[in-house]
Amino acid sequence: MADSTTTETDDAPRVLIVSEHASVRFGGEAILPWHYFRFLRRRGVEAWLVVHSRTRDELIGLLPGEADRMHFLPDTALNKRAYQIGRRLPGRISHFTVAYASRLSTQRAARATARRLIAEHRINVVHQPILVSPREPSLLYGLEVPVVMGPMNGNMTYPPAFAKRVDAAVLRLSRRATNFVNRLSPGKLQAAALLVANERTRQALPAGARGEVITLIENGVDLEIWSPPEDRAPRDGPTRFIFLGRLVDWKAVDLLLEAFARVQTNPPPVLEILGNGPMRASLEEQVGRLGLQDRVRFSGWQTQVECARRLREADALVLPSLYECGGAVVLEAMACGLPVVATAWGGPTDYLDDSCGILVPPDSREALIAGIAEGMSRLAADPELRARLGRAGRQRVEHEFNWETKIDDMLGIYRRVIAARASQATPLADSPPPSR
Structure with missing residues (x-):
């Protein structure tokens, strides 16, 4: 001290x-x-x-x-x-x-x-x-x-x-x-x-x-907690997307699930949802209706250290929020070397550009769902794109945030x-x- x-x-x-x-x-x-x-x-x-x-x-x-x-x-x-x-x-x-x-x-x-x-x-x-x-x-x-x-x-x-x-x-x-x-x-x-x-x-x-x-x-960002893995080499298996945040209306996780259901890559990607909130039950029901039970996992609230560990194990963060003033989770994902797909509205626009992520304009409900699905599909299909955006995000956090x-x-x-x-x-x- x-x-x-x-x-x-x-x-x-x-x-x-x-x-x-x-x-x-x-x-x-x-x-x-x-x-x-x-x-x-x-x-x-x-x-x-x-x-x-x-x-x-x-x-x-x-x-x-x-x-x-x-x-x-x-x-x-x-x-x-x-x-x-x-x-x-x-x-x-x-x-x-x-x-x-x-x-x-x-x-x-x-x-x-x-x-x-x-x-x-x-x-x-x-x-x-x-x-x-x-x-x-x-x-x-x-x-x-x-x-x-x-x-x-x-x-x-x-x-x-x-x-x-x-x-x-x-x-x-x-x-x-x-x-x-x-x-x-x-x-x-x-x-x-x-x-x-x-x-x-x-x-x-x-x-x-x-x-x-x-x-x-x-x-x-506290770089002692939020850091990339020692080796993020391409690996076999499904692309792993992750969401971190409260399960409330304005986080628009319902739209994320609609978008995720449209991502058609081989093998099919998986999605982990970290966080709790009043919408969890309805979101779990939605997962069932969409037939995504085998590919979506709700992991509840986790400590910062555990969230950082799971980010290091993921391939990309998705934040579809419609009312995000700050969006610290975007910076935390960038610090862990992850590309980010986020709504082009509010806080994420202060941190992200096309050098380190994919911003989707919220022009309509359908446009946002389609844009998120397209962004996730691009990242799932292109490990090199994920790596390039992730490196740029980490560098930006180190220099600015x-x-x-x-x-x-x-x-x-x-x-x-x-x-x-x-x-x-x-x-x-x-x-x-x-x-x-």
């Missing part, structure tokens, strides 16, 4: 990572604050973490030597009651009502803890990596040090041909309310820097935000906002005289 003898200067970042949750087990956006904290400590940067207590045992187990730098927010009566009520409500309604109240309660506790730690440890920059939604309000303001938020990634819509999959009225109402709510909880309006993954996210920032807006990709590069970028941003705050605090008498 960090070297206690690391030389420190007056402008060296002393970073407080504040997040509602952090977890390797749950993955998704929850893993982002954890990676910031552990990679900063590995570099010898003075850093602390404030996070909800629900993952205390997991995080301390991962880095027991850093336990004194982790501060956990207790599960309150409001958090517990909100969770109980939210389970009975539709997902979007829960997110914007009782779950929102729970998040605000946690953020109030986090702000109080942050103020105490800033004073105790001379912290000079606070970083709130999540929630990644650009419209989600923040209570991290008035902390006397610059606050960095993000990278955020959002402002997603469904492709026009699939818009019926979302309650558009609820979506419009929630978006109209965000500017008002961000005035009540003005953390984003007062932040020193707002990090956005792409232009569509930039356009969704609340009106009146005065911090510097910086483009930085949301996701990164690995966590070491991401930490370099973040340290530069921390120093930038620290220097800007110091210049604002400099008394006029200490300022250099104007040139003549």
